[in-house]
Amino acid sequence: MKSDNAIIATNLSKHFGEFKAVDQISFEVKPGEVFGFLGANGAGKTTAMKMLIGLSTPSAGSATIAGFDVYKETESIKKNIGYMSQRFSLYEDLTVRENLRFYGGIYALTRKAIQEKSEEVLHRLGMWNVANNLVSSLPLGWKQKLAFTSALLHNPQIVFLDEPTGGVDPVTRREFWELIYEAADRGTTIFVTTHYMDEAEYCDRISMMVDGKIKALDTPTGLKNQFGAKDMDQVFLALARSATRNAD
Amino acid sequence: MKQFLIFVKKEFLHIWRDKRTLFILFGMPITQIMLFGFALSNEVKNAKIGIWDQAGNQASKQIIAKLDASRYFDLVKLIHSNQEVNASLRSSEVNAVLVIPASTSQQKINGLAKMQFIADASDPNTATTLKNYALSILSPEFQPETGSPSIQTSVRMFFNPQLKGAFNFVPGVMAMILLLVSTMMTSISIVREKELGTMELMLVSPLKPILVIIAKAVPYFFLSMVNVISILVLSVWALDLPIRGNLFLLLSESMLFTITALCLGLLISTITASQQIAMLISLVGMFLPTLMLSGFMFPIENLPPPLKVVSNIVPAKWYFLIVKNVMIKGSGFVDVWKETAILGLMTLAFLGITVKKFKIRLA
Numbered sequence: 001m002k003s004d005n006a007i008i009a010t011n012l013s014k015h016f017g018e019f020k021a022v023d024q025i026s027f028e029v030k031p032g033e034v035f036g037f038l039g040a041n042g043a044g045k046t047t048a049m050k051m052l053i054g055l056s057t058p059s060a061g062s063a064t065i066a067g068f069d070v071y072k073e074t075e076s077i078k079k080n081i082g083y084m085s086q087r088f089s090l091y092e093d094l095t096v097r098e099n100l101r102f103y104g105g106i107y108a109l110t111r112k113a114i115q116e117k118s119e120e121v122l123h124r125l126g127m128w129n130v131a132n133n134l135v136s137s138l139p140l141g142w143k144q145k146l147a148f149t150s151a152l153l154h155n156p157q158i159v160f161l162d163e164p165t166g167g168v169d170p171v172t173r174r175e176f177w178e179l180i181y182e183a184a185d186r187g188t189t190i191f192v193t194t195h196y197m198d199e200a201e202y203c204d205r206i207s208m209m210v211d212g213k214i215k216a217l218d219t220p221t222g223l224k225n226q227f228g229a230k231d232m233d234q235v236f237l238a239l240a241r242s243a244t245r246n247a248d
Numbered sequence: 249m250k251q252f253l254i255f256v257k258k259e260f261l262h263i264w265r266d267k268r269t270l271f272i273l274f275g276m277p278i279t280q281i282m283l284f285g286f287a288l289s290n291e292v293k294n295a296k297i298g299i300w301d302q303a304g305n306q307a308s309k310q311i312i313a314k315l316d317a318s319r320y321f322d323l324v325k326l327i328h329s330n331q332e333v334n335a336s337l338r339s340s341e342v343n344a345v346l347v348i349p350a351s352t353s354q355q356k357i358n359g360l361a362k363m364q365f366i367a368d369a370s371d372p373n374t375a376t377t378l379k380n381y382a383l384s385i386l387s388p389e390f391q392p393e394t395g396s397p398s399i400q401t402s403v404r405m406f407f408n409p410q411l412k413g414a415f416n417f418v419p420g421v422m423a424m425i426l427l428l429v430s431t432m433m434t435s436i437s438i439v440r441e442k443e444l445g446t447m448e449l450m451l452v453s454p455l456k457p458i459l460v461i462i463a464k465a466v467p468y469f470f471l472s473m474v475n476v477i478s479i480l481v482l483s484v485w486a487l488d489l490p491i492r493g494n495l496f497l498l499l500s501e502s503m504l505f506t507i508t509a510l511c512l513g514l515l516i517s518t519i520t521a522s523q524q525i526a527m528l529i530s531l532v533g534m535f536l537p538t539l540m541l542s543g544f545m546f547p548i549e550n551l552p553p554p555l556k557v558v559s560n561i562v563p564a565k566w567y568f569l570i571v572k573n574v575m576i577k578g579s580g581f582v583d584v585w586k587e588t589a590i591l592g593l594m595t596l597a598f599l600g601i602t603v604k605k606f607k608i609r610l611a
Contacts, residue, residue, distance in 0.1 A: 053452050054452070055448070055451055055452060075454065078452060078453060078454045079454045081452070083448075083449060083452040085445045085448050085449060086445075087444065087445030089444070089446050089448070089449050090446075091258070091262070091444075091446065093261070093262055093265040093266065094258065094261055094262075094265075098258075098261065102254060102255075102258050105250070105251060105254030105255075106251050106254065106255065106450070106453045106455045107454060108250065108251055108454065134265075
């Protein structure tokens with residue numbers, strides 16, 4: 001069953017015993033949308049994301065990713081999504097090119113496709129001259145950009161970014177978001193979690209998670225109006241203060 | 249399959265780029281064999297011996313000359329009293345004292361002679377070894393030339409007549425190295441990916457999780473085989489060790505044990521989250537039992553009964569037995585099938601638990 005929405009979650013829940021890490025969240029993400037998934041630490045963002053990318057089985061509710069069911073079709077989901085974790089996820093002891101080749105390889109791209117894609121990516125990022133350098137020798141911002149592009153190497157329909165810009169300077173963050181927009185323009189759906197409220201403003205729509213539930217979901221402008229706030233910082237604070245759960 | 253090969257290639261690159269680990273991996277077996285072969289030895293050479301010759305006749309002279317001529321004993325002192333015996337042993341002037349009683353004579357030697365051998369047993373192994381050396385050197389002296397009906401025991405050391413230590417430690421070192429390389433390195437390399445967060449990425453990819461795990465083990469399997477071969481080559485060329493059994497059988501058994509060790513490493517990696525813990529478990533949980541309970545350092549027969557039982561679950565014990573039998577005694581598969589079966593079952597058990605644990609972690 002192919003649906004029009006890239007992601008549909010309906011009453012999706014994850015319980016660990018009595019603890020409801022994710023409590024009946026429902027939302028939809030349209031193709032090509034940049035969807036911000038916000039919440040304080042411990043609100044349940046990572047758990048929710050893990051269910052969506054097939055790393056964790058939901059306790060209740062349903063969800064489809066690119067039209068595939070999260071319970072039964074995790075293999076198809078995996079082929080159609082890209083993922084970049086908050087922890088830096090390239091191999092430091094491999095060169096830029098080797099990393100690209102590896103990520104292309106595990107997504108079963110052909111040798112030729114990997115070759116072409118790598119050249120394209122290296123030129124686009126301006127990393128042509130460091131292609132054969134070890135990743136450990138690159139500045140953090142470059143690594144993040146490279147990680148993002150390797151998550152896109154297999155042309156996934158949806159890419160999940162878990163706090164992709166942690167510890168990166170504002171300029172590089174800006175450049176990183178330009179890459180995100182480029183990808184969205186090409187039709188890739190972006191699902192991104194972040195702690196930076198200026199980044200939240202870049203998203204088409206934002207959901208705010210508090211204590212395992214989605215407490216607000218709208219465009220950045222819509223949310224600011226709803227909470228009578230002048231920026232996203234205030235929206236976030238207003239919502240996060242209502243949390244009863246401690247950050248882990 | 250292509251994905252799998254790409255993964256394996258990546259693993260080789262990791263190992264290749266980490267020169268220090270690489271050096272340890274290949275340097276360790278060579279160093280160990282050299283150390284055990286030439287430096288550390290439980291053979292006793294040139295032990296200092298004192299002699300209290302109470303007889304002072306032709307027969308006793310003959311005995312002394314014989315002892316002194318052997319390369320195991322150096323006659324350093326002639327002793328004349330009981331006090332002197334005590335003092336020389338206490339001051340470590342001598343390792344052992346032979347007392348030849350006054351009644352000793354040519355006739356007695358040919359018939360029944362009694363001598364006293366006093367050894368410094370503060371190091372019991374050395375003392376026992378010295379006693380055995382002395383016995384074997386002197387026993388021809390006791391053999392009657394004319395058929396008298398005294399009981400004789402003729403001792404023959406089978407398979408290792410020179411009592412070379414290498415016969416024991418080469419199998420031990422092999423078990424140790426395989427365990428170290430396979431178990432420790434594999435568990436560390438998987439846990440490292442968990443720590444880096446790349447494991448998550450693998451699991452999100454279409455790559456089958458079990459394939460990820462196997463791909464991790466493959467390079468270490470090859471490295472272990474290289475180590476086995478280098479140990480064998482060194483043993484044969486440098487230490488003059490025979491390979492009496494079938495080389496193919498020996499290698500196959502080594503492969504089996506390597507797989508056992510790899511599965512153990514995989515198991516450890518599924519229950520730990522940090523490299524330090526993985527290393528600790530591998531070292532304390534695997535290395536020490538291997539050293540102490542495999543029969544390599546201490547004979548299993550000498551262990552207290554509870555430990556004897558525990559030794560049965562140490563995989564290295566069975567591998568050690570197999571290697572010793574095949575390599576030194578020239579046993580065939582019929583002689584070691586039981587040990588092989590035990591190792592096989594252990595491997596299956598480890599693998600089963602690993603796969604189960606891995607699934608649970610993904611849920």
